C-alpha cells in the first residue's frame with residue numbers, strides 16, 4: 001500500500017492542477033507485477049490526494065534533503081534505481097516515523113514482506129528455495145553457538161552469508177535482544193541496496209561473496225573452469241555476444257526463478273542407501289557422525305533427523321533427488337548431448353561414493369578412540385562418537401572457556417569432511433580438474449594419513465599413562 005500512497009504524492013505535485021492525466025496512467029501501466037487491486041486503489045488515492053493537497057510540503061522531500069547531506073552515496077544509488085523512477089521512495093520502505101537526526105531509530109528496517117508487497121512472485125519463489133533456510137540452518141548447528149555473536153548476528157562471519165531466509169518473529173526478537181538490528185532483509189543480498197538492480201543479480205559475481213572459500217568454493221571452481229573462462233572471454237569481447245557460457249544463475253536459478261535447490265545438497269548424503277553394501281555401510285558411518293543415526297543401533301536419531309528434514313538439508317527419498325537431477329540434466333542438455341552430460345554428472349556421484357570410502361575409514365578410526373576411552377565423550381555431543389556438526393569446536397569446547405580442550409584428531413576429521421570431501425565432489429559438478437584432484441581427493445588422502453598417524457601416537461601415549 002505504501003507505494004500507492006506515498007509514491008504518487010510527489011508525482012502528482014508535478015502534474016498541473018492535481019488531475020490524473022495520461023502521464024499518471026502511463027506510469028501505472030509501467031509497473032509490472034503490481035496487482036490490479038493495488039493499481040486501482042492507487043489511482044483512487046492519487047486522485048483524492050491530487051485534488052486536496054497540491055503544493056504541500058512533502059515528508060518525502062525531507063528524507064531526501066537531509067539524507068543528501070547525511071548519506072549522499074545512498075541517495076544517489078536510490079536515484080539510479082527503477083524504484084526512484086517509479087516513486088518508490090525512502091519512506092515507502094522505511095516508513096515516515098523518523099523525522100530528525102535524533103530519532104533515526106524510529107526508521108523501519110524493511111524485511112522481505114515489504115518487498116513482497118510489490119514483488120509477490122519473487123517473494124513466493126524465494127520462500128520455496130534453499131536460500132530461505134540459510135538463517136535457520138545456521139542456528140540449528142551446535143557449533144554456531146560457540147562462536148562470538150559478532151560473527152553470527154553481527155554478520156561478519158557465518159551470519160554474513162547465512163543472512164538468507166525470511167526470519168520468524170522469534171528469530172528477529174532474539175537478534176534484537178542481543179543488540180543487533182540490521183540484516184533484516186535477504187533480497188538485498190543479490191541486488192544490493194539502494195540500486196536494487198536486476199542486472200547485478202544476473203552477474204555471477206553476485207554469488208561470489210558467499211559461494212567461495214573453505215567448504216564451498218563454487219566461485220573459484222566455476223570461474224577457473226571452461227564454463228567460467230568462456231564467460232570472461234565473452235566479457236572481454238574475445239567471444240561473440242551470442243556464444244554460450246553457463247553462469248551460476250543459468251544452472252541454478254533458471255528462467256528467473258528464485259527457488260534454488262540441488263540434488264545432493266551441501267552435506268552430500270541422501271536416502272535411500274546405495275545398493276552396493278560397502279557404499280551403504282560408508283554412508284551409514286557418515287550419517288552416524290552427523291548424528292542422524294544412533295551409532296550403537298543404526299536407528300534414526302529423531303532430534304537431528306527432524307532438524308535435517310525441517311530445513312530440507314538432504315533429499316530423503318529417490319524421487320526428490322531425481323527431480324533435481326533431471327532439472328539439471330535438462331539444463332546441461334541445452335548445450336551438451338544428453339548422454340555426455342549424464343556421464344559427467346554420474347562421474348560426480350561416483351567420486352562421492354569413493355570419497356565416502358576414505359571418509360568412513362577416517363571416522364571409524366576416530367570412533368575407535370572414543371570407544372576405547374582415549375577421547376572422552378564431551379557433554380554436548382549426542383553420542384560417544386565423533387560429531388561433525390560440532391565444527392572445529394571439537395570436544396564441545398566453548399569459545400570463552402575451554403578452547404584448550406579441543407581435540408585435534410577430530411579437527412583433522414572435520415577438515416577432511418568440510419574442506420576436502422566437499423571440494424573432491426563439488427569440483428566434478430563444476431568441471432574443475434584442480435579442485436577435484438589436488439585440493440580435493442589428494443588432500444583427503446593426506447588427512448587420512450594424518451589421522452592414522454595421530455591414532456597411533458594417541459594410543460601409544462595412552463598406554464604409557466596407564
Ligand code: HEC
Pocket residue numbers: 059060062063064066067070090091094095096097098099100101102104105107108109
Ligand atoms: C533532519 C535530517 C533527517 C531527516 C529529515 C531524515 N533522516 Fe534519516 N537519518 C538521519 C540521520 C542523522 C541518521 C543517522 C545516521 C548515522 O547513523 O550516521 C538517519 C538514519 C536513517 C536510517 C537508518 C536507521 C538505522 O537504524 O540505522 C534510515 C533507514 C533513514 N534515516 C531513513 C529516513 C527516511 C525514510 C526519512 C524520511 C521519512 C528520513 N530518514 C529523514 C537524518 C535524517
Ligand code: HEC
Pocket residue numbers: 063064067071074075078083088089090091092093094109110181182183184185188193194196
Ligand atoms: C525498496 C526499499 C528501500 C528503499 C526505497 C529505500 N531503502 Fe533504505 N534500506 C532498505 C533495506 C532493505 C535496507 C537494509 C535493512 C537491513 O539490513 O536491516 C536499508 C537500509 C538503509 C539504511 C541503513 C543501512 C546503511 O547502509 O546505512 C539507511 C540509512 C537507509 N536505508 C536510508 C534510505 C534512504 C535515505 C532512502 C531514500 C533515498 C532509502 N533508504 C530507500 C530498503 C530501502
Ligand code: HEC
Pocket residue numbers: 002003004030031032082083086088092093110114115116117118119185187188191196197198199
Ligand atoms: C511499493 C512497491 C515496491 C516495493 C515496496 C518494492 N519495489 Fe522493487 N520495484 C517496484 C517497481 C514499480 C519496480 C520497477 C518495475 C519495472 O520497471 O518493471 C521495481 C523494480 C525492482 C527490481 C528490478 C530492477 C531492475 O533493474 O529491473 C528489483 C530487483 C526490485 N524492485 C527489488 C526490490 C526489493 C529487494 C524490495 C524490498 C527491499 C523492493 N523491490 C520493494 C516496486 C516496489
Ligand code: HEC
Pocket residue numbers: 133137138141143144147157158159160161162209210211212213215216265266267311312313314391
Ligand atoms: C562465506 C560465506 C559463508 C560462511 C562464512 C558460512 N557459510 Fe555456511 N554456507 C554457505 C553457503 C554458500 C552454503 C551452501 C553451500 C553448498 O550447498 O555447497 C552454506 C551451507 C551451510 C550449511 C548446510 C546447509 C544445508 O541446508 O545444506 C550449514 C549447516 C552451514 N552452512 C553452517 C555454517 C556455519 C555454522 C557457519 C559458521 C561457523 C557457516 N556456515 C559459515 C556460506 C557460508
Ligand code: HEC
Pocket residue numbers: 112115116119122123126131186187188189190191198201202249253255256257258
Ligand atoms: C540468490 C540471489 C537473489 C536473491 C537473494 C534475490 N534475487 Fe531477485 N533476482 C535474482 C536474479 C538472478 C534475477 C534475474 C532473473 C532473470 O534473469 O530474469 C532477479 C530478478 C528480480 C526481479 C526482477 C524481475 C523482472 O524480471 O523484472 C525482482 C523484482 C526481484 N528479483 C526481487 C527479489 C526479491 C523481492 C527478493 C527477496 C525475496 C529477491 N529478489 C532476492 C537473484 C536474486
Ligand code: HEC
Pocket residue numbers: 130131132133134135137138160161162163164189190201204206207208209210211248249252253260261262263264265266
Ligand atoms: C549472502 C550469501 C549468499 C549469496 C549472495 C548467494 N547465496 Fe546461495 N546460498 C547461501 C547459503 C547460506 C546457502 C545455504 C542455505 C541453506 O542453509 O539452505 C545457499 C544455498 C545455495 C544453493 C543450494 C545448495 C543446496 O544445498 O542445494 C544454491 C544452488 C545457491 N545457493 C546458488 C546461489 C546462486 C546462483 C547465487 C547468486 C545468484 C547465490 N546462491 C547467492 C548464501 C548465499
Ligand code: HEC
Pocket residue numbers: 204207211216218219220222223227246247248249250251252262263264265266267268325328345426429430
Ligand atoms: C554448468 C552448470 C553449473 C554452473 C555454471 C554452476 N553450477 Fe553449481 N552445480 C551444478 C551441478 C551439476 C551441481 C550438483 C548438483 C547435484 O547435487 O547433483 C551443482 C552444485 C552446486 C551447489 C551445491 C553444492 C553441494 O554442496 O552439493 C551450489 C551451492 C552451487 N552449485 C553453486 C554454484 C555457484 C555459486 C556457481 C557460480 C559461481 C555455480 N554453482 C555454477 C552445476 C552448475
Ligand code: HEC
Pocket residue numbers: 226227230244245246250251328331332333334335336341344345429431
Ligand atoms: C550454456 C551452455 C552450456 C551449459 C548449460 C553447460 N555447458 Fe558444459 N560446456 C559448454 C561449453 C561451450 C564448453 C566448452 C567446450 C570445450 O571445451 O570445447 C563446456 C565444457 C564442459 C566440459 C569440459 C569439456 C572438456 O572438453 O574439457 C564439461 C565436462 C561440461 N561442460 C559439462 C557440463 C555439465 C555437466 C553441464 C550441466 C550441469 C554443462 N556442462 C552445462 C557449454 C555449456
